[in-house]
Amino acid sequence: MDYGLISKIEKAKTYATEKERIQFDSFAVNVNGENSSHQVRFSSGDWGCDCDYFHTRGYCSHTMAMERILDQMLPRTVPS
Numbered sequence: 804m805d806y807g808l809i810s811k812i813e814k815a816k817t818y819a820t821e822k823e824r825i826q827f828d829s830f831a832v833n834v835n836g837e838n839s840s841h842q843v844r845f846s847s848g849d850w851g852c853d854c855d856y857f858h859t860r861g862y863c864s865h866t867m868a869m870e871r872i873l874d875q876m877l878p879r880t881v882p883s
Contacts (some may be wrong), residue, residue, distance in 0.1 A: 822876050834865040841865045845877065 831845040
């Protein structure tokens with residue numbers, strides 16, 4: 804039995820439940836919308852999306868969906 808691995812798994816479970824330990828610097832994901840796929844980015848506290856709605860308003864359903872998925876781990880762009 805790999806006791807080192809067991810220890811790492813337990814530590815990972817702890818980290819996963821203590822979300823305040825995790826801070827995102829940047830990431831990019833693809834969100835498959837109803838009409839097409841859109842790339843959502845988060846970098847240095849700012850959201851980005853390649854959809855037209857985001858470019859005119861600074862937020863969109865794709866960025867808001869990611870905020871909901873990540874819950875309280877990231878700042879919100881608009882009240883949800």
